[in-house]
Amino acid sequence: MAQTPISVTLDQIFVLLRDWLVHFLPAALRPFAGVVLGVVAIAAVFPGLFALTTVFERKGLGRMQNRLGPNRVGPFGFFQPIADGIKSLTKEDIVPTNADAVVHFLAPLVLVVAVFMGFAVLPVGRNMVLVDMDAGLLFFFAMGASTELSIFMAGWSSRNKYSILGAMRAIAQMISYEVPLLLSSVTVVMIAGSLSLTKIVEAQNQYTGIFPHWYVFTPWGLASFLMFAIAATAETNRSPFDLPEGESELVSGYFTEYSGFKFALFFLGEYLGMFSISGLGATLFLGGWSAPLSFLGFVPSWIWFFAKVMTAIFIFIWMRGTLPRLRQDQLMNFAWKFVLPFSLLNLMVTALWRFMDGGWLRWVVCSAILLGAYLLMARTGMHRKHFGPRSYRYAE
Amino acid sequence: MLGEGIVKGMLETAKNFAGSFVSEERLTTVEYPEQRIPTAENARVFPFLVYDGPEWEAGLRCVACQICEKECPPKCIYIEKSKDKKPDFVGKMQVYPTRFDIDVSVCMSCQICVEVCPFEAIKMDTEFELATDNRFGGLLLDRHELARSNEYYHGIHPTEATEVDARLAEEKAKVEAKAKAAAEAAAAKAAAAEAAAIAAPKPDAPATGGD
Numbered sequence A: 001m002a003q004t005p006i007s008v009t010l011d012q013i014f015v016l017l018r019d020w021l022v023h024f025l026p027a028a029l030r031p032f033a034g035v036v037l038g039v040v041a042i043a044a045v046f047p048g049l050f051a052l053t054t055v056f057e058r059k060g061l062g063r064m065q066n067r068l069g070p071n072r073v074g075p076f077g078f079f080q081p082i083a084d085g086i087k088s089l090t091k092e093d094i095v096p097t098n099a100d101a102v103v104h105f106l107a108p109l110v111l112v113v114a115v116f117m118g119f120a121v122l123p124v125g126r127n128m129v130l131v132d133m134d135a136g137l138l139f140f141f142a143m144g145a146s147t148e149l150s151i152f153m154a155g156w157s158s159r160n161k162y163s164i165l166g167a168m169r170a171i172a173q174m175i176s177y178e179v180p181l182l183l184s185s186v187t188v189v190m191i192a193g194s195l196s197l198t199k200i201v202e203a204q205n206q207y208t209g210i211f212p213h214w215y216v217f218t219p220w221g222l223a224s225f226l227m228f229a230i231a232a233t234a235e236t237n238r239s240p241f242d243l244p245e246g247e248s249e250l251v252s253g254y255f256t257e258y259s260g261f262k263f264a265l266f267f268l269g270e271y272l273g274m275f276s277i278s279g280l281g282a283t284l285f286l287g288g289w290s291a292p293l294s295f296l297g298f299v300p301s302w303i304w305f306f307a308k309v310m311t312a313i314f315i316f317i318w319m320r321g322t323l324p325r326l327r328q329d330q331l332m333n334f335a336w337k338f339v340l341p342f343s344l345l346n347l348m349v350t351a352l353w354r355f356m357d358g359g360w361l362r363w364v365v366c367s368a369i370l371l372g373a374y375l376l377m378a379r380t381g382m383h384r385k386h387f388g389p390r391s392y393r394y395a396e
Numbered sequence B: 001m002l003g004e005g006i007v008k009g010m011l012e013t014a015k016n017f018a019g020s021f022v023s024e025e026r027l028t029t030v031e032y033p034e035q036r037i038p039t040a041e042n043a044r045v046f047p048f049l050v051y052d053g054p055e056w057e058a059g060l061r062c063v064a065c066q067i068c069e070k071e072c073p074p075k076c077i078y079i080e081k082s083k084d085k086k087p088d089f090v091g092k093m094q095v096y097p098t099r100f101d102i103d104v105s106v107c108m109s110c111q112i113c114v115e116v117c118p119f120e121a122i123k124m125d126t127e128f129e130l131a132t133d134n135r136f137g138g139l140l141l142d143r144h145e146l147a148r149s150n151e152y153y154h155g156i157h158p159t160e161a162t163e164v165d166a167r168l169a170e171e172k173a174k175v176e177a178k179a180k181a182a183a184e185a186a187a188a189k190a191a192a193a194e195a196a197a198i199a200a201p202k203p204d205a206p207a208t209g210g211d
Helices: A006-009 A013-022 A027-065 A080-090 A101-119 A138-158 A161-192 A197-204 A219-235 A260-285 A302-323 A327-357 A360-384 B004-022 B066-073 B114-116 B148-156 B158-199 B201-211
Strands: B048-051 B078-083 B097-103 B120-124 B147-149
Touching: A006 A013, A013 A027, A027 A080, A027 A101, A027 A260, A027 A302, A027 B004, A080 A260, A101 A138, A101 A260, A138 A161, A138 A197, A138 A260, A161 A197, A161 A219, A161 A260, A161 A327, A197 A260, A219 A302, A219 A327, A219 A360, A260 A302, A302 B004, A327 A360, B048 B148, B066 B078, B066 B114, B066 B201, B114 B120, B120 B201, B148 B158
Parallel strands: B048 B147
Antiparallel strands: B048 B120, B078 B097
């Protein structure tokens, strides 16, 4: 222990802590106890991060609108999540008379459980992954897709027109954007040659000079990353793709009929979904827990992971503060006529990149194809008004 | 170009985000309980009763004519007349309200009571922090709670209060002039009568003397 440098100890501090705690138990129980500790850590860290994010989101949004945001509870309003928590825990839990009570009760639980399952395969630091699955990416997407079920459960069981409208919008949107989300992730699998998220991070944890080999720094990687970011925003129902829970038109969509702690669980599930999809994006394209520059390797790996996740969260908030909500037809047009074809083309370009020899030529060819396709699609799309500024047929 | 507008918008919000930390002018929100902006002169919330002089009970302008009570659309005013009389600002003997209640939970701030009052006795207040933990008694204001001095009225509505004062002074002057004229006329009449009384024997004397 004395020989290992302090940076390595810090890097592995949680692993060492777990091993130290587990060694008090009999050998037969140790693997089980290790897993339980990991689950406890995930179940504690990410909801804590959720609480922190809600207050930072409200303050950040306020700043973007030239307001202060919450500033009453505690210093600078940082105890706001505690007040919110107490409020939602003590509120009356209302179930509509005509609701399907069992499904209504299960929906938020299914959502939170499914979202938490996704964290099982995310490597949050060097050697810090709960289950190092060979098909971790597949598992992640399987779990991510089952959140759609819970949303439809919530919408259907509420027996409310707004809930069902929100749920139907959510299903249409999530299934539409699930396809480009998967297609843009597949490019990474093609290059890394593995579905294991730890292997994908290892493949990016190399440096040329001081610069890392992150996939986002390649033409196909950048294109994939952008498509992934768009699809991830839609997948997590965040603005500008927040149609399923549009407050102004659907009174919060599928969770209209939820109150108190169940509402808080939906809220938690949504934010955990943001964390997990940001974590996946960071793992696939931004090198996961690897340092952004080679000489920054002394900083613990888990700090880098969480820094990347929180940066992604900030960008989510930034977009929410900037962009207005899309219309349903614009949303669908954008998914099927722009994001999906572009992701498919990017799949071809990635294959080209994989089989062309290393060197500057593949950079030029791949960049040119992607840029050309983008310009062409943007131009024709804008021209046909499939996406672009809104036009009003009757209002003018 | 597709995406150009998004980048522009993102830059705008980023500018706001950074700018709100450096420039205080950007933050237009008034942090209410600590900071306040003065209420506008024409602001109005609920009515109050004006009194002159230092004593609220003696100085109340209200003469319990009950016009406001009758005109009030939601019927939130309740007045009881006194049996005795006291002098008003011009010195005329008037009845006064022994009870004047306004239920501000019913009042709709229409200002009709103010417009119909011939005695400038009821005016609109700008006080809006009336929250109370007693929703019945706490919102039923009696005449003591409603009474505000003329100085207070000048403080909240200076222009209007000055006009009202001028009007009242004019009225008072008119009444005084009338009284004076009446007094003078009475004096003149008395003098004339006296003169006549004095003069009567005088012409008598010469008349008698002349006779």
